[in-house]
Amino acid sequence: MSTPSQEDYLEAIWVLTDQKGYARVTDLAERLAISPASASKMVRRLHEAGLLTYERYRGFAFTPEGKRQGRLLYARHQILERFLTHLAIGTAEDVHRVVEGIEHHFDVLRLNQIEHLVHYIDAHPEWWNQFLKDGGPEE
Amino acid sequence: MSTPSQEDYLEAIWVLTDQKGYARVTDLAERLAISPASASKMVRRLHEAGLLTYERYRGFAFTPEGKRQGRLLYARHQILERFLTHLAIGTAEDVHRVVEGIEHHFDVLRLNQIEHLVHYIDAHPEWWNQFLKDGGPEE
Numbered sequence: 001m002s003t004p005s006q007e008d009y010l011e012a013i014w015v016l017t018d019q020k021g022y023a024r025v026t027d028l029a030e031r032l033a034i035s036p037a038s039a040s041k042m043v044r045r046l047h048e049a050g051l052l053t054y055e056r057y058r059g060f061a062f063t064p065e066g067k068r069q070g071r072l073l074y075a076r077h078q079i080l081e082r083f084l085t086h087l088a089i090g091t092a093e094d095v096h097r098v099v100e101g102i103e104h105h106f107d108v109l110r111l112n113q114i115e116h117l118v119h120y121i122d123a124h125p126e127w128w129n130q131f132l133k134d135g136g137p138e139e
Numbered sequence: 140m141s142t143p144s145q146e147d148y149l150e151a152i153w154v155l156t157d158q159k160g161y162a163r164v165t166d167l168a169e170r171l172a173i174s175p176a177s178a179s180k181m182v183r184r185l186h187e188a189g190l191l192t193y194e195r196y197r198g199f200a201f202t203p204e205g206k207r208q209g210r211l212l213y214a215r216h217q218i219l220e221r222f223l224t225h226l227a228i229g230t231a232e233d234v235h236r237v238v239e240g241i242e243h244h245f246d247v248l249r250l251n252q253i254e255h256l257v258h259y260i261d262a263h264p265e266w267w268n269q270f271l272k273d274g275g276p277e278e
């Protein structure tokens with residue numbers, strides 16, 4: 001990832017805090033492959049924006065609003081990744097890289113249709129297989 | 140569009156030159172909503188890269204390699220736009236804006252699968268309708 005955006009931070013913080021409820025700046029820096037100083041600066045900014053609270057001795061945690069945003073951003077990433085995986089546009093690594101680039105352009109609240117498609121494909125593999133079988137280049 | 144990238148230029152030049160084979164810097168500036176000076180600078184750069192030739196009295200035209208790239212980039216935009224239109228992620232304007240953002244992240248040579256899906260949907264609307272009818276949120 002090049003310079004992570006605020007959305008990337010919120011998504012990473014969602015992953016880090018999902019289990020235990022809080023995270024440390026060093027965990028965040030490691031996950032985003034950035035310096036602790038950069039991570040710390042963004043944590044301060046997200047705190048000022050009302051999205052994070054400082055947790056004495058434990059680092060930081062989401063406010064309810066931060067949690068809401070983090071969850072939506074994480075869900076967006078997952079939906080797009082599952083979708084492009086179904087489309088088989090490349091290796092898992094290719095898919096991840098593409099999603100990192102495109103996700104910011106999708107409104108989190110406008111993903112319903114793609115999400116429904118992903119669920120529909122999962123629930124009706126025979127339907128999707130029809131395309132995979134018949135939809136080749138010679139069609 | 141914010142600052143157009145080289146890919147946006149090549150795509151726009153494809154559209155401008157497709158009919159008559161050449162275009163003027165002023166047409167390009169108008170289409171990309173940028174200053175003639177910026178358009179002129181990029182035309183010079185693309186000329187140096189071997190993608191454009193200067194056409195006396197008529198502006199500039201693609202070299203074969205420029206034409207090849209322009210065609211692929213234009214096709215990529217069209218495929219993604221048709222695809223997101225099928226997915227009904229928003230108005231035509233929303234779709235266009237999203238495509239302008241995401242297209243640069245898709246390898247032009249890796250779009251086969253999405254292209255096949257778009258063609259398959261067009262050729263088998265009843266297949267796609269199955270998802271549109273059954274794939275709603277309550278599923």
Ligand SMILES: [Mn+2]
Nearest residue numbers: 011077100103
């Ligand atoms: Mn992501």
Ligand SMILES: [Mn+2]
Nearest residue numbers: 150216239242
């Ligand atoms: Mn475009």
